[in-house]
Amino acid sequence: MLEKIEIYILLFFTYSFAGWFMESFGGIFKEKKLINRGFLIGPYCPVYGVGVIAITILLSKYTNDLPVLFVLCILICGVLEYSTSYIMEKQFHARWWDYRNKKFNINGRICLETLLPFGIVGTLIIYYANPFFEKIYMSIPANLLNIITAVLSILFIIDTIVSFIIISSFKGEIFASKDNTEEISNKVKDKTEEIGNKVKDKTEEALEKAEEDFKLFGKELKLRRIQFEKKAKYTRSKISNAIIESPKELAERINRKRELINSAIKNKADELADELKVKREDITKIVKENFKKKSILKKRLMEAFPKLEIKIRKE
Numbered sequence: 001m002l003e004k005i006e007i008y009i010l011l012f013f014t015y016s017f018a019g020w021f022m023e024s025f026g027g028i029f030k031e032k033k034l035i036n037r038g039f040l041i042g043p044y045c046p047v048y049g050v051g052v053i054a055i056t057i058l059l060s061k062y063t064n065d066l067p068v069l070f071v072l073c074i075l076i077c078g079v080l081e082y083s084t085s086y087i088m089e090k091q092f093h094a095r096w097w098d099y100r101n102k103k104f105n106i107n108g109r110i111c112l113e114t115l116l117p118f119g120i121v122g123t124l125i126i127y128y129a130n131p132f133f134e135k136i137y138m139s140i141p142a143n144l145l146n147i148i149t150a151v152l153s154i155l156f157i158i159d160t161i162v163s164f165i166i167i168s169s170f171k172g173e174i175f176a177s178k179d180n181t182e183e184i185s186n187k188v189k190d191k192t193e194e195i196g197n198k199v200k201d202k203t204e205e206a207l208e209k210a211e212e213d214f215k216l217f218g219k220e221l222k223l224r225r226i227q228f229e230k231k232a233k234y235t236r237s238k239i240s241n242a243i244i245e246s247p248k249e250l251a252e253r254i255n256r257k258r259e260l261i262n263s264a265i266k267n268k269a270d271e272l273a274d275e276l277k278v279k280r281e282d283i284t285k286i287v288k289e290n291f292k293k294k295s296i297l298k299k300r301l302m303e304a305f306p307k308l309e310i311k312i313r314k315e
Helices: 002-026 046-062 066-092 112-138 142-168 181-304 306-314
Strands: none
Touching: 002 046, 002 112, 002 142, 046 066, 046 112, 066 112
């Protein structure tokens, strides 16, 4: 289903371009110059594409009945051409074609002179052109077909919006009640150039501003880099000084710690020496007292037992 829709989209653009080519280059033989006969800026006339898609969808079942197919092609193309002319004139107060100088016309919107070729061309399209183009388009890989139809559709939508805005800006202007194609084309061309110049100016301004902003950003970036380098240099210097000073500070702390330890050891030794001295004095005193007591006892024993002294001496 999706592939069929994409084939119809490509057929629409194929015949829209073919219609534009026929109208624009066909006018060279009459006006001696190239005129964009299309409603849009791009090289396509959507009315031809819509007409072909309409007869393709509605008249495919009549391919076995050539007269009916021919008449129905004339009828569908006539209704489409008339309604398109009417809607565009009411919408934009201008005409892109006028057949009032031709015989068998209806309000100058359609005429027999153009409807007969539409019938013939429509019949040839159903029998020959459509099968030829469908065969080509169906041979395109699916992914590439998706890309082509998407790009063409987006460009067409953008072109339609821009063209509608430009031509709508001419509503207040008075056009002659005849074919205004050349006049409108010139106005659209001028307006397009004006818009292009404005876009160009805006683009140049944007580029200049972007360049200035880029220069300012470059200066600010350079300044920040300089500040960063200064800060980094100061930090490196500080770290280097810390590395140099650290061993010296460590040695000083060790010396202070050693002095404190030595002082504590000396104080403790002095305390122990004092305690030992006191203990020695106490012991000496106790020994002396005991020795004194033993001497008194010995004297008394000797007095009581004189012979005991002689025996003790012998022993």
